Amino acid sequence: MKRLKFSKEKCIGCQLCAQACSATHDGVFMPSRARIGIESYYDRGGVLKYKDAYCNLCGICFKNCPTGAITMTDKILVDHPTCIGCGTCAAKCPRKVVKIIDKKSYICDTCDGDPMCVKVCPQGALQFV
Amino acid sequence: MLGYQNNVLRVDLSRKECKAEPLNMNWAEKYIGSKGLAIKYLYEELKPGIDPLSSENKLIFMNGPMTGTTVPCSGKLAIAGKSPATGTICDCSIGGHSALNIKYAGYDAIILEGALDKPGYLLIENDKVSFEDASSLWGKGSHDAETALIEQYGHDYSVLSIGPAGETLCTMACINSDYYRQAGRGGMGAVMGSKNLKAIVVRGTGGVKIPNIVEATKRIAEIERENTLLEDNTFVFDFGTTAFLEACQDGGILPKNNFSDATDIDWTKYNGDVLLEHLQGKRGCGSCGLGCGNFLKIGDVVCEGPEYESIAVAGPNAGNSDPVAIVKANQVADNMGLDTISAGDTIIWAMEMTERGVHDFGIRFGEMDKYIEYLELMARKEGVGAELCLGVKKLAKKYGGEDYALEVKGLEYPQYEPRGSWGMSLAYAVSDRGACHMRAYAPNEEVFAASIPPYTAEGKGEMVFRLGQSNAVKFSLCICDFWATLDYEIMAELMTLVTGREWTADDMADVGTRVLNIARAFNQREGFSAKDDTIPRRIVNEALSTGAAAGQKIPMEAFEDMKQQYYAVLGWNADGTLPESLLATL
Numbered sequence: 001m002k003r004l005k006f007s008k009e010k011c012i013g014c015q016l017c018a019q020a021c022s023a024t025h026d027g028v029f030m031p032s033r034a035r036i037g038i039e040s041y042y043d044r045g046g047v048l049k050y051k052d053a054y055c056n057l058c059g060i061c062f063k064n065c066p067t068g069a070i071t072m073t074d075k076i077l078v079d080h081p082t083c084i085g086c087g088t089c090a091a092k093c094p095r096k097v098v099k100i101i102d103k104k105s106y107i108c109d110t111c112d113g114d115p116m117c118v119k120v121c122p123q124g125a126l127q128f129v
Numbered sequence: 130m131l132g133y134q135n136n137v138l139r140v141d142l143s144r145k146e147c148k149a150e151p152l153n154m155n156w157a158e159k160y161i162g163s164k165g166l167a168i169k170y171l172y173e174e175l176k177p178g179i180d181p182l183s184s185e186n187k188l189i190f191m192n193g194p195m196t197g198t199t200v201p202c203s204g205k206l207a208i209a210g211k212s213p214a215t216g217t218i219c220d221c222s223i224g225g226h227s228a229l230n231i232k233y234a235g236y237d238a239i240i241l242e243g244a245l246d247k248p249g250y251l252l253i254e255n256d257k258v259s260f261e262d263a264s265s266l267w268g269k270g271s272h273d274a275e276t277a278l279i280e281q282y283g284h285d286y287s288v289l290s291i292g293p294a295g296e297t298l299c300t301m302a303c304i305n306s307d308y309y310r311q312a313g314r315g316g317m318g319a320v321m322g323s324k325n326l327k328a329i330v331v332r333g334t335g336g337v338k339i340p341n342i343v344e345a346t347k348r349i350a351e352i353e354r355e356n357t358l359l360e361d362n363t364f365v366f367d368f369g370t371t372a373f374l375e376a377c378q379d380g381g382i383l384p385k386n387n388f389s390d391a392t393d394i395d396w397t398k399y400n401g402d403v404l405l406e407h408l409q410g411k412r413g414c415g416s417c418g419l420g421c422g423n424f425l426k427i428g429d430v431v432c433e434g435p436e437y438e439s440i441a442v443a444g445p446n447a448g449n450s451d452p453v454a455i456v457k458a459n460q461v462a463d464n465m466g467l468d469t470i471s472a473g474d475t476i477i478w479a480m481e482m483t484e485r486g487v488h489d490f491g492i493r494f495g496e497m498d499k500y501i502e503y504l505e506l507m508a509r510k511e512g513v514g515a516e517l518c519l520g521v522k523k524l525a526k527k528y529g530g531e532d533y534a535l536e537v538k539g540l541e542y543p544q545y546e547p548r549g550s551w552g553m554s555l556a557y558a559v560s561d562r563g564a565c566h567m568r569a570y571a572p573n574e575e576v577f578a579a580s581i582p583p584y585t586a587e588g589k590g591e592m593v594f595r596l597g598q599s600n601a602v603k604f605s606l607c608i609c610d611f612w613a614t615l616d617y618e619i620m621a622e623l624m625t626l627v628t629g630r631e632w633t634a635d636d637m638a639d640v641g642t643r644v645l646n647i648a649r650a651f652n653q654r655e656g657f658s659a660k661d662d663t664i665p666r667r668i669v670n671e672a673l674s675t676g677a678a679a680g681q682k683i684p685m686e687a688f689e690d691m692k693q694q695y696y697a698v699l700g701w702n703a704d705g706t707l708p709e710s711l712l713a714t715l
Binding site: 009013015019020024026029032042044045047051119120122123 | 233284307338345350366412413416418419433
């Protein structure tokens, strides 16, 4: 099964991944809504650090969903009519990449096997392999 | 038009009031955003003749329609006002992530008016804006203030801050963001300091809409692959601007000892190969595709960069070949909130004055401990620093040494020696904010690509116009200079994708010309004309002695010829002013 893979040594912290994600899924360039959150920052100006919130299809959200709204094959899908917005998936997600918006869960669906975040990543820091 | 937020945050610092107002879309149609639109606002809103450091000046933070989108290299922010260094219009293009946070907070621009009665900072969280007390931050270095603010608010916030140089109204004060990105030239930090504003702290969680966004994003990604990520551009990821060091040494335009020569035998001691051995990581701006930032750590000294300009001025031009001193000077200048170019140029001029016995400033070529100490003294206006912070032009008038003063309109020379790239002397002379290398980058054609003969006046008016027009529109799109292969066709396609209105390549060229004209019109209204488009005496009087351009100097007749060519291409009068017919088009 193909998964997202992130190499921080290639990341320039541009946030194009989150912009493309929200554009594709939500119709707006809006990183705060994106299902990926990769950024870098200078800690106290002296150390370059990375936030690497991306879904690697670990399945913990799927296993812990109390209503069965989340299914997992080679991607995660959330059935919004079934989702009650309890937030269990977000709380359990080890990478903190699940977004709960208006009481519904939003999780990376790998753009159906052709992730846009990978397409826009300029330096190959994100791969789908 | 989509792409814009159609929303400007106008802040009255004197009254501690702010209001949101619609962006003037008639102006946006003509000037797009960032540089051009900021200058248009200032042209319309500033009274002629105001003191740049008075509360009558305004400071504008302007993004553009592409900010916050996936358009590559679109994360830059224009910061503009009337310059206290030159008295001209001044717009800077700062990197980092602040442009995106401002746009996501819902604003195309922030316009600061008036002045706070005591030190404060502006906190912007989407539509929530508050005036906060900065008494505990006043006096702190810019980096130190950013650290304190980020610790309080978090890494999702962007900070735009000034250092002590801005607070003391040093006219070479810059504004910093993301620690290592600067609105460097022309003293915008002093304008912010004159408003008693230590920082802007901004976080936006909203979004930006464009038409047919899914398809547009796919097309933009194709453009990124096909045009942005070409080798002509990606060298900045591999080397940053350290790559220019070798190119300038080879071309004989690497300034040495206050521009007394233009090569350095020791250049391999501090070049990219040496500096990048200390690379800790790479970082670009928001929406960047290229990632020019080299984060280095040498000993206990860190910086992102150093950029070519900062290397050259604190390296060969200061008679120094120690890379640690170069990085240290960069770090101290940044934290003090000083433009590395103007501050460095002033120190190296002082070095030459001491060496020549014109005036003893207590510093000679190669004395880097003093160079670094003087930076802090200049920022705080203490000791000899209280004099040096006047800058090269005023100091030369006061102490002599005008033969060795490298500046135009009071802005010190960048580190591309024009005797080996004649068009650059014209670019420096006619730049809207004084001597600036970002307005028309002549060495690229005259030296690096060698597509145009460098040691002649012929064709230089047209060349500097063409390069300047392109950068004027590029900076009005808020796109970074490093996307060098970006042409008007692609600009027009991107504008069409983002705004939903059809733009053509000719439209883009027209915007570029209009921006050149309105910047000139602003300066004309302040009394500037051909007499102020000058070339430093050294460039005319002294021939270079080493390197590819050995023997070269620029005759005054050749320089005047280039100026007249340039004015003619733009349809300006021979005295460098705009005719009424052009003024009416602005």
